[in-house]
Amino acid sequence: MKRFPQFKEKAFLSPMARITDVAFRSICKTYGAGLTVTELINAKGILQNPESIPEICKRAPNEDFFSVQLFGDNPKDLARAGELVSEHCDMIDINLGCPAYKICRVGAGSQLLAHPQKVRAIVEELDSTLSIPVSVKMRTGLNDKNITVHEVAKAAQDGGACMVMVHGRTRDQMYTGTADWDIISQIKKELSIPVVGNGDITSPENVKERLEESGVDYVAIGRAASGNPLLFQRINSYLDSGSYLPITTKERLQVFEEYIKLSMKYQTSFLHQKIQAQHFTKGITGAAKLRLALNEARTSDELLRTVTSFIENE
Numbered sequence: 001m002k003r004f005p006q007f008k009e010k011a012f013l014s015p016m017a018r019i020t021d022v023a024f025r026s027i028c029k030t031y032g033a034g035l036t037v038t039e040l041i042n043a044k045g046i047l048q049n050p051e052s053i054p055e056i057c058k059r060a061p062n063e064d065f066f067s068v069q070l071f072g073d074n075p076k077d078l079a080r081a082g083e084l085v086s087e088h089c090d091m092i093d094i095n096l097g098c099p100a101y102k103i104c105r106v107g108a109g110s111q112l113l114a115h116p117q118k119v120r121a122i123v124e125e126l127d128s129t130l131s132i133p134v135s136v137k138m139r140t141g142l143n144d145k146n147i148t149v150h151e152v153a154k155a156a157q158d159g160g161a162c163m164v165m166v167h168g169r170t171r172d173q174m175y176t177g178t179a180d181w182d183i184i185s186q187i188k189k190e191l192s193i194p195v196v197g198n199g200d201i202t203s204p205e206n207v208k209e210r211l212e213e214s215g216v217d218y219v220a221i222g223r224a225a226s227g228n229p230l231l232f233q234r235i236n237s238y239l240d241s242g243s244y245l246p247i248t249t250k251e252r253l254q255v256f257e258e259y260i261k262l263s264m265k266y267q268t269s270f271l272h273q274k275i276q277a278q279h280f281t282k283g284i285t286g287a288a289k290l291r292l293a294l295n296e297a298r299t300s301d302e303l304l305r306t307v308t309s310f311i312e313n314e
């Protein structure tokens with residue numbers, strides 16, 4: 001087992017498909033996120049198409065400790081894919097949480113929560129093959145009648161995982177209901193490796209409460225960070241000094257400008273930039289016109305001009 005490093009930042013950016021691209025991750029790091037992870041990547045896809053690796057594992061210079069998340073069900077395939085990507089990252093994370101049918105159908109993602117021994121075999125295979133550490137990210141079980149996170153987290157630890165991240169929902173819950181932080185606290189007590197708690201954190205106060213109540217080593221933030229990398233700065237400020245300033249619309253849109261510029265540099269697809277535009281303008285009062293204009297933009301330059309002129313007229 002290789003060790004998970006210590007982060008001074010207590011809040012990590014949780015992986016999110018079509019959101020946590022390299023430009024977005026880099027901006028979250030700039031504003032104080034700890035660990036950053038790619039979205040889930042198909043291990044079999046990597047084996048079939050290894051020339052895609054430099055693109056999908058693109059890392060920003062400020063991602064000083066960077067993890068690639070793989071999904072799959074076969075220990076050997078996962079370990080071979082892990083070997084191929086290991087020169088581009090510092091850790092491999094195995095997805096044991098994705099509830100999507102097309103992933104569960106092939107026995108991967110949250111389907112693995114029904115098979116603790118297989119999880120152990122997967123982690124063991126990766127840990128013995130790779131020179132970099134292996135972590136897992138999981139939900140609490142398939143449904144409330146099958147809460148297996150205790151066995152699965154232990155199996156991952158026994159197999160050599162350096163860290164376990166737990167999203168406190170079952171697969172069948174998808175994103176409904178609330179994350180069960182009591183279970184997350186129990187897992188923290190049961191394991192000796194670092195535990196990262198995840199689910200429903202939306203504010204700096206939430207981070208403090210969750211860290212104190214559950215005893216987890218770190219928390220990971222997904223949806224509340226999408227379109228809002230400044231959240232990490234406010235969290236760090238609150239944990240350091242007990243106070244933080246509210247995030248203004250102007251600041252948020254300035255960060256979106258930064259995002260567009262960086263995503264042009266990293267050649268993120270235009271479609272992706274437009275999806276991000278929706279996240280960055282979500283919940284902003286009076287932004288209906290801006291959203292419409294962003295929606296009509298046909299190039300990245302047009303996106304940038306639209307947001308810049310909105311900020312200037314704010």
Ligand SMILES: Cc1cc2nc3c(=O)[nH]c(=O)nc-3n(C[C@H](O)[C@H](O)[C@H](O)COP(=O)(O)O)c2cc1C
Nearest residue numbers: 014015016017039040137167199200201221222223
């Ligand atoms: C749009 C979206 C995409 C996601 N993609 C991934 C993924 O690729 N890998 C993963 O482990 N979790 C993924 N998740 C789950 C999040 O990482 C996180 O566990 C979940 O959203 C709960 O945290 P939150 O309440 O802070 O959002 C995704 C979630 C969302 C909303």
